[in-house]
Amino acid sequence: MLKTNLKHILSEKEHSEFINNNENVMICCGRMGPMCIPVYEVMEELEGEYKHVKFADMEFDSPDAKVIRNLPEARSFQGLPFTVYYKDGKVVKATSSIQSRDQVTAILDAQFGKS
């Protein structure tokens, strides 16, 4: 389990329930590595500001994380973390590697509306 203060998604089933039971979802799939940690930190901060978005993480090396690793939207990705944005259960945006707060909020604003 990742050492963050975010909700942890631990299984494929939990992933499916989370994206289908919430309208706007951002999941960061990574490790406790240098490029991933800054993204988790940004998400932890944004949780309080973007009440209409649900935030979670998922461990990249867990077998069930194939639901993210094998997404068509991530087929060209070669940098951790894989960050995926879902609306009504469907992928609307995905990014690879470290992202700044500005880059994350730009996507959240565009896909889910401002906080």
Next chain:
Amino acid sequence: MDNHFDVIVIGAGAAGLTAGIYLSRAKVKTLILNEGAVGGQMVLTHEIANYPGIESISGYELARNMKLQAQKFGCAIKSNIKITSLDLDAELKKITVNNKDVYTSNAVIISTGGKSRMIGAIDENKFKGKGISYCATCDGDFFQDKEIIVVGGGNSALEEAVSLTKYASKVTVVHQFDHFQAFQHYVDEAKKNEKISFIMESKIIEFIGDEKLESVKIQHQATKEITEMKIDGVFIFIGYVPNTEQLEGIVELNEWREIVVDKNMKTNLNGVYAAGDSIQKRYRQVTTAVADGTIAALSAAEYINNLKKEIKEVENVF
């Protein structure tokens, strides 16, 4: 005033957090303003094995411990903000952030750190995370049995080139000079590795691909000849640049845009100190940043105490 502090520290890397710990423990009202994630470059280090007293710790954990230690002493920390203006000339320093909040203080410590230098080649941003990486430990395993390039000629570049041979079938080191800056043992280690080859006096000028990186254009610096090379990934380790763009024309910078400080970490402005990777210095380590932060904090605390004494003396006269 809620937004007034004795000292504002700009930056929450090793230097800034250390300053926050020292100042807050000394009951100096302190705010740390940080533009990125807390920890700075320290967070980008997978394992720190030379921090005295700690056998091995991840950069993330050390940063987290420093942050909690500073907060425990009462230090306020605001991260992921953007500073829009700095007024450091006057006795009362003013810092405005992106939500228009204005913070004031009697002293400021600048510890804005540094960031990985980019090559500046065409489409470098487009392929970040899609073939271009700045972290071997993070992304090395995406390149199992693939051919990659490592850019750079310093210690990090050659050390990471060797470490990436665990995954890649072939590693080509591309370096802009005809010699390496790395210590000889890193050079020897890389040269004796059969998977590693070298292209010297050359620079990548363009990254090419559709969805992900497929090839690069490399230019020889002397002949200007350009060749295209098919490649699966490129790891870039060409050093750091100080985060001082916003300070130009505000505090004195040297020709490398590092902040000029004296032995007490004082800049050319009264009440303004600097510490860590953004100052002029040779060695950039967590330990040296911690030392700089300590000196800057003690100097700033002394400045604040003298300022308070002067105010008291003036009040006694009247």
